Amino acid sequence: MTFEEFSGQDNTATTGERMQSAGTALEELLVSAKKQDCLTVGVYESAQVMNVDPDSVAFCVLATDEEYECDIALQIHFTLIQAFCFDNDINIVRVNDIERLADIVGSDQDEEPKDAHCILVTSPNSDSWKDSALEKLGLFCEESRNVYEWVPTITLPER
Numbered sequence: 001m002t003f004e005e006f007s008g009q010d011n012t013a014t015t016g017e018r019m020q021s022a023g024t025a026l027e028e029l030l031v032s033a034k035k036q037d038c039l040t041v042g043v044y045e046s047a048q049v050m051n052v053d054p055d056s057v058a059f060c061v062l063a064t065d066e067e068y069e070c071d072i073a074l075q076i077h078f079t080l081i082q083a084f085c086f087d088n089d090i091n092i093v094r095v096n097d098i099e100r101l102a103d104i105v106g107s108d109q110d111e112e113p114k115d116a117h118c119i120l121v122t123s124p125n126s127d128s129w130k131d132s133a134l135e136k137l138g139l140f141c142e143e144s145r146n147v148y149e150w151v152p153t154i155t156l157p158e159r
Contacts (some may be wrong), residue, residue, distance in 0.1 A: 022140040023156045026093065029059065029133035030104050033121045040120040041105050049120055050084055059121040059134060060085050060092040062151070063101045075119060082151060086110060093139040094153045101156065158159050 085092040102116040144152035
């Protein structure tokens with residue numbers, strides 16, 4: 001038995017639990033941030049916030065699905081957003097279920113559906129945003145970076 005096989009057997013259940021826990025924490029964070037009006041939804045809207053006030057960004061979510069996987073423009077935007085997040089020490093995750101993510105962040109009935117490809121959790125000042133879900137996700141991202149997974153993928157819980 002190799003070291004990889006040995007460590008893989010021990011971590012299989014733990015990884016699944018971590019992913020499920022991270023998915024639940026992400027949903028909690030997004031719901032909480034939406035209630036506090038601390039969400040920026042949309043690739044272009046997010047880029048504007050990052051350009052104007054990068055210190056207000058607490059967390060970043062990038063979402064895609066099979067329909068948009070080959071969208072070169074979107075992939076370029078993702079690369080630039082990831083680079084910005086890395087340069088500014090902003091935790092970032094990917095989600096592969098854009099419809100579920102759009103349901104969570106939702107839009108008002110009068111508005112057209114929002115582009116949920118990029119979502120930022122923002123904070124007016126760094127001391128005001130103390131959320132246990134944000135702390136859990138920060139730990140998840142840190143653990144992922146320790147195993148060289150720079151932009152971890154999270155699966156949202158089923159409803």
